[in-house]
Amino acid sequence: MIEDNNIYSAEITGYGYDGEGVCRLDGKVCFVRYVLKNEKVSLKIKSSKSSFCKGELLKVLVKSPLREEAPCPYFTKCGGCVYQHTNYENELKIKLQLLKNQFSKIGYNKEINFVPSPKQYGYRNKIKLFVDRNKIGLKKNESNEIIDIDKCLLVDNLINKAIENIRVFINAQNLFDDISEIVIRQEENLCLINFIMKKNKVLNFQGLYLMLGSNFGIYQTYNKITTYEIGQKFLFANELGLSAKFNVNSFHQVNKYLTSQLYQKVVDSIMGDSVVNCYSGAGVLSGVLSKHCSRVVGIELGKAEHFDAEKLKEENGLFNLLNINGDCAKVLYNLDEDFETIIVDPPRAGIDKKVVESINNSLCKRLIYVSCNSATLIRDLSYLTSYQVCEVTLFDMFARTGEYETLVILNRKA
Numbered sequence: 113m114i115e116d117n118n119i120y121s122a123e124i125t126g127y128g129y130d131g132e133g134v135c136r137l138d139g140k141v142c143f144v145r146y147v148l149k150n151e152k153v154s155l156k157i158k159s160s161k162s163s164f165c166k167g168e169l170l171k172v173l174v175k176s177p178l179r180e181e182a183p184c185p186y187f188t189k190c191g192g193c194v195y196q197h198t199n200y201e202n203e204l205k206i207k208l209q210l211l212k213n214q215f216s217k218i219g220y221n222k223e224i225n226f227v228p229s230p231k232q233y234g235y236r237n238k239i240k241l242f243v244d245r246n247k248i249g250l251k252k253n254e255s256n257e258i259i260d261i262d263k264c265l266l267v268d269n270l271i272n273k274a275i276e277n278i279r280v281f282i283n284a285q286n287l288f289d290d291i292s293e294i295v296i297r298q299e300e301n302l303c304l305i306n307f308i309m310k311k312n313k314v315l316n317f318q319g320l321y322l323m324l325g326s327n328f329g330i331y332q333t334y335n336k337i338t339t340y341e342i343g344q345k346f347l348f349a350n351e352l353g354l355s356a357k358f359n360v361n362s363f364h365q366v367n368k369y370l371t372s373q374l375y376q377k378v379v380d381s382i383m384g385d386s387v388v389n390c391y392s393g394a395g396v397l398s399g400v401l402s403k404h405c406s407r408v409v410g411i412e413l414g415k416a417e418h419f420d421a422e423k424l425k426e427e428n429g430l431f432n433l434l435n436i437n438g439d440c441a442k443v444l445y446n447l448d449e450d451f452e453t454i455i456v457d458p459p460r461a462g463i464d465k466k467v468v469e470s471i472n473n474s475l476c477k478r479l480i481y482v483s484c485n486s487a488t489l490i491r492d493l494s495y496l497t498s499y500q501v502c503e504v505t506l507f508d509m510f511a512r513t514g515e516y517e518t519l520v521i522l523n524r525k526a
């Protein structure tokens with residue numbers, strides 16, 4: 113019987129959905145991270161359920177030729193990256209195979225296109241750090257334990273400069289019991305930092321701002337109320353010729369080197385159509401679409417994102433665009449206008465059953481589903497029975513991690 117803390121040696125035969133290795137122990141499936149197919153490893157059982165167990169890698173006994181030295185000292189400790197122990201080509205191959213396996217479950221067995229990330233490190237424009245008991249860092253995999261970090265290889269140097277100075281600031285004033293999280297966002301050469309507070313305490317950021325310099329802006333949030341403190345107020349980006357301005361709390365795609373390619377693929381697929389863009393965020397894709405489509409309606413729940421979307425519309429003179437601030441489940445159901453294309457780009461949880469119902473009952477000839485979670489994507493596609501999958505593309509928006517973005521083009525069944 114497989115029991116916690118028992119030690120086994122096993123051969124890795126494949127991969128699970130998050131890129132973890134799979135082996136069999138006494139006929140039971142065991143998942144273990146940071147290993148590669150065909151490697152022989154020794155592992156310790158961390159948890160065992162009736163149908164599967166999870167193991168912790170102790171030692172690689174026989175290495176795969178595709179194994180590489182991870183460049184980050186926190187790899188395997190911090191839960192962020194999954195693939196630093198192999199080359200990027202192999203990472204893409206694994207991700208593509210995992211996505212193919214998912215799509216074969218719904219009967220789609222055609223080729224899947226893929227677009228690699230132009231950069232495997234330094235591509236992220238956002239990081240969320242956790243603060244507690246003398247630690248500032250990222251969370252360990254499947255745990256609330258914080259791994260102290262000095263820098264993260266996935267983000268740009270400007271964000272790492274912020275991390276270095278924030279650490280000095282927090283240490284000097286012993287603010288570990290006051291701050292719970294820190295969100296740092298960057299666009300081009302500007303950076304905004306938002307300190308999420310545990311207590312209603314106003315901090316003096318003058319010293320930190322002097323260390324960081326004028327490219328930075330600082331905000332503080334308590335009880336979901338965000339206040340501007342010092343420095344830059346907004347972030348600015350240019351996406352496919354459209355100028356966008358972001359406030360500290362609004363959404364923007366995290367891989368600055370791949371977002372334009374994702375948006376371009378959407379534009380190329382629906383040129384000239386009338387479009388409803390659900391889960392539209394800060395309105396960048398809606399804005400890009402409005403230049404190439406007859407009419408665009410964006411639906412977004414977040415107030416911060418809607419505010420930015422309205423500004424973007426105004427500043428770029430986009431008169432065929434309507435931004436609606438509301439829940440897609442309700443707004444889509446009540447829209448009494450017909451569109452040629454529906455786009456959905458939901459959060460990881462996927463789309464609501466009411467959204468599925470509205471899409472199935474719509475007259476749209478085409479549906480574009482952009483997803484950052486292939487499990488909920490496949491679930492939702494199996495419910496979207498009025499539509500047929502025509503083309504699938506993997507955009508590796510989250511290189512080195514277990515995640516990726518998938519763009520699916522579906523046509524209405526005859």
Ligand SMILES: C[S@@+](CC[C@H](N)C(=O)[O-])C[C@H]1O[C@@H](n2cnc3c(N)ncnc32)[C@H](O)[C@@H]1O
Pocket residue numbers: 363364365390391392393394395396397411412413414417438439440441457458459
């Ligand atoms: C993955 S982001 C997509 C953003 C956008 N498509 C883009 O490319 O920037 C998902 C967005 O959905 C919004 N959202 C979450 N639940 C929603 C809902 N029920 N109705 C409308 N928008 C929602 C979030 O605030 C977030 O901005």
